[in-house]
Amino acid sequence: xxxxxxxxxxxxxxxxxxxxxxxxxxxxxxxxxxxxxxxxxxxxxxxxxxxxxxxxxxxxxxxxxxxxxxxxxxxxxxxxxxxxxxxxxxxxxxxxxxxxxxxxxxxxxxxxxxxxxxxxxxxxxxx
Amino acid sequence: xxxxxxxxxxxxxxxxxxxxxxxxxxxxxxxxxxxxxxxxxxxxxxxxxxxxxxxxxxxxxxxxxxxxxxxxxxxxxxxxxxxxxxxxxxxxxxxxxxxxxxxxxxxxxxxxxxxxxxxxxxxxxxxxxxxxx
Numbered sequence: 001x002x003x004x005x006x007x008x009x010x011x012x013x014x015x016x017x018x019x020x021x022x023x024x025x026x027x028x029x030x031x032x033x034x035x036x037x038x039x040x041x042x043x044x045x046x047x048x049x050x051x052x053x054x055x056x057x058x059x060x061x062x063x064x065x066x067x068x069x070x071x072x073x074x075x076x077x078x079x080x081x082x083x084x085x086x087x088x089x090x091x092x093x094x095x096x097x098x099x100x101x102x103x104x105x106x107x108x109x110x111x112x113x114x115x116x117x118x119x120x121x122x123x124x125x126x127x
Numbered sequence: 128x129x130x131x132x133x134x135x136x137x138x139x140x141x142x143x144x145x146x147x148x149x150x151x152x153x154x155x156x157x158x159x160x161x162x163x164x165x166x167x168x169x170x171x172x173x174x175x176x177x178x179x180x181x182x183x184x185x186x187x188x189x190x191x192x193x194x195x196x197x198x199x200x201x202x203x204x205x206x207x208x209x210x211x212x213x214x215x216x217x218x219x220x221x222x223x224x225x226x227x228x229x230x231x232x233x234x235x236x237x238x239x240x241x242x243x244x245x246x247x248x249x250x251x252x253x254x255x256x257x258x259x260x
Contacts, residue, residue, distance in 0.1 A: 031214045032214070035240070042243040042244070044180075045246075045247045045251050045254070048187045048254060048259070050250075051259065051260030055187070062180055079173070082165075082169050086166065089163065116173075120176055120177055
């Protein structure tokens with residue numbers, strides 16, 4: 001089956017860059033990142049349940065440069081995947097397919113993702 | 128199988144006349160249902176996200192064990208990890224073409240989400256019932 005020569009879709013390289021293609025692949029990348037990052041969410045609860053030392057280890061990691069980068073990345077991924085996911089649900093319902101609408105919703109998602117990520121990141125109460 | 132074929136369908140698929148559909152529709156549908164359920168859950172959790180990482184462990188225990196928060200977390204873990212498992216399966220099936228690797232990735236991802244999800248739920252219940260270390 002693998003040797004069968006199937007018709008190929010056009011190669012990506014022939015396309016001029018478009019916003020919509022970037023947002024599409026970013027939806028997958030953020031979704032995958034959120035899945036991997038789910039382990040950190042599990043660690044959060046496990047550390048809290050385990051005891052003061054475990055919580056301290058987790059809390060210290062979160063305050064480290066790597067931890068901060070992961071948290072900020074995870075937050076952005078969640079906000080973006082959330083907003084763009086709603087965009088996808090509208091498409092699933094058959095709405096917003098025109099070029100104009102796709103671009104308008106796309107830029108809206110970009111702007112709101114940056115805004116909400118910044119608000120939540122800088123609005124955090126502790127550490 | 129040196130012979131080339133123009134159609135995207137395999138001879139077996141044509142013979143069976145079933146198209147590619149097996150359980151793909153249910154997979155797609157489950158992804159949508161979970162995504163809709165995650166909208167209010169994520170809104171609620173994101174609203175409280177800025178206070179999720181207090182220095183003092185007592186603060187996080189109090190936050191997590193509040194009834195509404197506990198229920199929101201429990202639902203989000205179940206629905207969210209299921210949604211993630213569905214999504215990662217699609218990504219693997221799209222990009223990993225070697226049959227052995229594909230199967231390995233699928234099995235590993237299912238185990239990963241089941242294990243981390245179970246650990247998160249177990250920890251949440253320990254906190255809820257005050258059985259923490």
